[in-house]
Amino acid sequence: MSPSPLCKRRGMVEKINENKKSLMIKNYFKIALRNMWKHKTFTFINITGMAVAFGAALLLTLTAFFELSFDTFHQNKNDVYQLYIEQHHANSVDEGSTMPIPMTPALKAEFPDVVHITRYGDFGGSALRYGDKIFNDDVRCVDADFFKMFTFPIVNGSTINPLADKNDIVLSATVAKNIFGNQNPIGKLIELKVDNGWKSMNVTAVAADAPKNSSFDFGLLCRFEQFPGYDQNINEWNSQSHNVFLQLPTGEKQAVFEQKLKTFVQKHYDASIKQLIHDGAKPDNNGQVLSLHLIPLTDIHFSAISSQSRAISKFYPYLVLLISLFIMFIACTNFINLSLGRAFTRAKEIGVRKVIGATKTQLIVQFCSESFVICGISLILGVIAACIFLPQYKLAFNQQVSLNILASPAIISYILGGFVLISLLAGGYPAWLMSVGKTAQTVKGKVGAGQSSSLRNSLMVVQFALSSLLIICTAITWQQLNYMRTKPLGYNKSEVVSIPIGSNIDPEKALTQMRSKLSSYPQVVSVTGTDMNLGKGLDNSSSTSIMSFNYKGRTVSTNWLRVDYDYVKTLGLQVVNGRDLSRSFGADSTMVLINQKMAEELGEKNPIGDLLPTDGAKLQVAGIVKDFNFKSLHHEIAPLTMVIRTGWPINYILVRVKSGNLASSMALINKVWKDTNPHTEVGASFLDENTERQYNKETDLSKIFVTGAIISIVISCMGLFAIVILIITQRTKEIGIRKVLGASVNNILFLISKDFLKLVLISICIASPIAWYAMDKWLQGFEYRIQIQWWVFVITGTIALIIAFVTISFQSIKAAVLNPVKSLRSE
């Protein structure tokens, strides 16, 4: 049956409506594109600003998400925790995550409901032998539960229990490829260097490499029974050496388990608790002086307690995210302000559209489609720019970001959500404002400039406040960095070379050889050895040993430093009392040097000759050296004891060279070291480079601040530039009249710039206290820090004003020199 005429007609009407709709949308986009083309300057400013902002924000967001994604790839991430111990003293609290070896078996026995538990010990960079080839890789010692708790998939070999036997070993994919090439490593034997020779290990599995956002990184994993000192310390509760991780039953609360640990602590740490109380410890809120606690797996990356973490403050990724939001806000502000400003010039078009029958909704849709086009183009350009600059960004900011994160649904929805929100806000608000205007007024080209200009001004104030904030933060970060770089540390850092010894040579032999070889070169002043580097060497490792002993009835804690003869001479330390350790005194292996802080800690008027009952043996104080910053300037100088005892290994050789031609001295030392230890992989470095490396985190932060500040000030100024063009267009007639009445170019320049400079000044006043507060908080993290000076705010404020003024002048002068005859005629 053929359709009734009515149906046919309805169908036609629908078709016509559909046609109308598609025509309308076509019309919107046509107008959008034509408008963009007609106002090239604004389009350029909008698109460039937004694209730069999108690109920068994207990179920063990736950085933040990367940091926040640490250890989140583990399936059991919500149930796995790291154990740490908290000890309260009279005036301080110690928190540490290193545990004694018997802790884990005891926990296993006493808490049967704990699902899994593993120790995680750092074997150290270790030598491996396969056939006649020697390799150097990171070996970690874990318990069999490790693979059940953590998601490191086995790609080859035994998946069920790869570390079932004491001599089993698991390789990472990279290490497997390095050692075995294309051979199948499963079932092969490799040899691991232990204290007294080589030990055969059976390769049972190959695990996928740990992802970059993992707090655990390993080349090889062996059973914890292989951990150095395992047999000696198997029942030793006072020797801490490794981290412990446990998996609670799903649903068990952290706090509940920590409560349960109370009795466990009382049972196993009875003697320590008594000693702490005897020394005047102040108990915590629960009345405990010593307690065990848990850090959730996903918080480890940000934990200052866990020795597993890089101790990045959790504040850092959020700060990065905040800066990216700042930049986006500034670019959006430009967009909104330009749309608002142009509403003025487009009022006539809107009026005409309304007169011929456009509804409010249609107008809003039209303007939104324009902003979607601009935002869309900007987003695409921004993503392209981010991809192009990613390698440089990674290099410059020391960031481990990859675009893979982009594929995660969270990021995609974050970006798309942001895109839609920005388009709607930036396009919708001005559209709404214009479309609600009275038709009769708008057709005459009049739009309420008053209401939009107060919004515009507030947005510009926020914009410049954010830029000023970043400039001030940059200045203060830079000052603190500079302060740390130049502050005298109490030792010679520019003429001392530090060589990480590594694991493939006997350290004492290495020192002896280096001493004798280097003694023949006139530019070498002295050579010594130590177990702890000053600053951060090219081996990227840092360590601390703390020794506590009972001294005249109370516990004294001191940093413990293994040194060798000539340590004082090499570093240029100053002996303020007593004498240096010297070969001429035969028995100096039982003598120690202490620093002034330690002398204070001992509480003796003259501690020279005192006996310190440490470590079984009694050590005698030979001399006191002037305090020096053996740790980074984040920390106060602590008590320090320096010993020459061959029982403690040295890890670094320090060489003092004569000033002048340091580069050739360095080359010489590297050559001699290469002769001595041909397998060496890590180079020597000057101590000033090492101390600099300690502040990498701060340097990265300052770089992010600088970049953020530059991007935001550039985008802000682009916006200001465009706004000035608009204002001048609107005030052309006024400028003409004023010129006819005798205004000079300077008068006009002042007229236009004073309103904007006022806004910038307000911004600076808003930004300064916020910056002061935030940076003061940041500086609290440094034991040695600068005082924030008032003139920093004055100078940065002046800079912001000058930049704004130059931006304004550019267009204003052009308008001011224009012949008023022209501007009045155009009216």
Next chain:
Amino acid sequence: MIKITNLEKFYRTEEVETIALNKLSMHVDTGEFVAIMGPSGCGKSTLLNILGMLDDPDEGSYVFNDIEVAHFTERKRADLRKHNIGFVFQSFNLIDELTVFENVELPLIYTGVPSAERVKRVEEVLDKMQIMHRRNHYPQQLSGGQQQRVAIARAVVNKPKLILADEPTGNLDSSNGNDVMELLTDLNEQGTTIIMVTHSEHDARYSHRIIRLLDGQTVMENIMI
């Protein structure tokens, strides 16, 4: 006061060159009231702009108060202008964002008159123009006639020797127009030289002399008796 000789001004676009003033010569004595008439495009406004030193001629000489100003720099012209010439426009050209008082005060600010003196002089002139009661209003709040009175007040506040008026009654009804012409005549009687461009024969009759322009040249001069 004014002597121009062989003044020429061209406007060039990409294709055509229009001659706005073609070897125009004329003179105006101090105290005169001159009307310039002619059809659209005859060069009236161009002439007025050059006389007002807003624009410079391409050729010829312009002597103002015995000084040759034809090739003065922009800065020098501006300086001479702000001390000697007042302008009255057809569309008033008041600044919308400033009040009546502030609009009139503006020329005094630019010539650097001290604040107390400014208040005195603005009040004086507003009083004379009978718009004192409107001193705190904005231009949009005034009628056309009142706006033009403000514009004239602004033109004379600096006590200029010359007033240039460009169709001062063009946007006004006849009664307001007559008021404005009376005002100009009063000013002229007090010694101010006035040159006025107009389309209106009626207004032109207030002047002493009418100069008629066509195609940038003087075609006729009528002396009014």
